[in-house]
Amino acid sequence: MKRLTYISTFARPLSNKEIEEIGERSVRNNTRDGLTGVLFCFNGIFYQILEGPEDALNRCYARILKDSRHKDIFCLEVENITNRQFGDWAMKTVRLDESEDSLIRPIRSMLNSLARTHYVLERYSPREVLRGLQNGENPLDWRLKDNERAILFADIFSSTTLAENLPPADFERLLGIFYDIANRSVVENGGTISKLTGDGLMAYYPRGREAEALNTALEICRRLDDVRSSANETDPAHWLYAGIGLCTGIVREGNIGSDFKLDYTLIGDAVNSAARLQSLTRKVDYLVVFDDSLLKKIESPSALRKLGLYQPKGKTENLYVYSVDYPYTRRKISVTELKSTIVGLRKQVALP
Numbered sequence: 001m002k003r004l005t006y007i008s009t010f011a012r013p014l015s016n017k018e019i020e021e022i023g024e025r026s027v028r029n030n031t032r033d034g035l036t037g038v039l040f041c042f043n044g045i046f047y048q049i050l051e052g053p054e055d056a057l058n059r060c061y062a063r064i065l066k067d068s069r070h071k072d073i074f075c076l077e078v079e080n081i082t083n084r085q086f087g088d089w090a091m092k093t094v095r096l097d098e099s100e101d102s103l104i105r106p107i108r109s110m111l112n113s114l115a116r117t118h119y120v121l122e123r124y125s126p127r128e129v130l131r132g133l134q135n136g137e138n139p140l141d142w143r144l145k146d147n148e149r150a151i152l153f154a155d156i157f158s159s160t161t162l163a164e165n166l167p168p169a170d171f172e173r174l175l176g177i178f179y180d181i182a183n184r185s186v187v188e189n190g191g192t193i194s195k196l197t198g199d200g201l202m203a204y205y206p207r208g209r210e211a212e213a214l215n216t217a218l219e220i221c222r223r224l225d226d227v228r229s230s231a232n233e234t235d236p237a238h239w240l241y242a243g244i245g246l247c248t249g250i251v252r253e254g255n256i257g258s259d260f261k262l263d264y265t266l267i268g269d270a271v272n273s274a275a276r277l278q279s280l281t282r283k284v285d286y287l288v289v290f291d292d293s294l295l296k297k298i299e300s301p302s303a304l305r306k307l308g309l310y311q312p313k314g315k316t317e318n319l320y321v322y323s324v325d326y327p328y329t330r331r332k333i334s335v336t337e338l339k340s341t342i343v344g345l346r347k348q349v350a351l352p
Ligand SMILES: Cc1cc2nc3c(=O)[nH]c(=O)nc-3n(C[C@H](O)[C@H](O)[C@H](O)COP(=O)(O)O)c2cc1C
Pocket: 022, 025, 026, 027, 029, 030, 039, 046, 048, 050, 060, 063, 064, 065, 066, 067, 069, 070, 091
């Protein structure tokens, strides 16, 4: 037998009648399926413990996961059990909001802090880890696996010079603009953000989504171009450029690190190559660079630009590299000029 505990939030305000309906349906189904447990509702939060035969429990949880009345479902624990804790209740539904019992107060506060912790952790945790938790798995038990992925690296140009020459609030604002654009472009194209690197990010895409990876790069460039065009030359945002490198390959994916610090991440040649291709954007006149590994997986873009044979730093093999030629993918300023322009801004913003 199995016991599963999860927490979720109401997708919208639910009336007493709707909560009663969930309770009644649960009792009916759970009596039929041999499941027992408790369901607490409080301040827009559900906290449920379900126990019973594994197959029946999995089927029930699959229905619960799809239920549009709640969202942000976060599995807190899955245990193999021999005895039930709530054998008397097919599903005891308790509305903590209504209870006047003083003993309920600490439980309310505990559930509240649990929901808050969940909300915070959700923003820090990789999507794969959250998905695993939602399905009742323990991500710490996962073994590394090989997967084909498209990898994207994006990095702000001359970020060291920007950080050195701008007041921290201005630099922070540029980072905010970049991350807002980059995160949005990745997510809208079905990618997953693997990590934020301080002045850039790494994202990945499942096999079959290579065109979306390239599309992400183009959208980042287009949106940054809009930002530059609408800012005047004395505004640092006018000088906000990012270089993007892409490639595909088999990567090793999963928990990497030690007991002290663990990361859910991707490693392998494709990851290193994408990072190197990203640095090539400093040398060529284009802001997006990818190699054959990606080109082979997509329909060749009409604006494809062959850039030639390059040996990225640290690699032994030469790679054919490409870009896509649009006005917003061209770098209109040299890296040296960009740097000196940024240094020039220092005087205008009158740093102490
Ligand atoms: C917070 C919450 C807890 C639920 N708990 C249960 C449950 O314990 N058992 C159950 O069968 N359905 C439960 N449901 C309802 C299921 O999501 C689903 O609507 C229901 O099982 C469908 O039943 P039907 O196939 O009889 O229509 C719950 C729904 C919510 C929102």
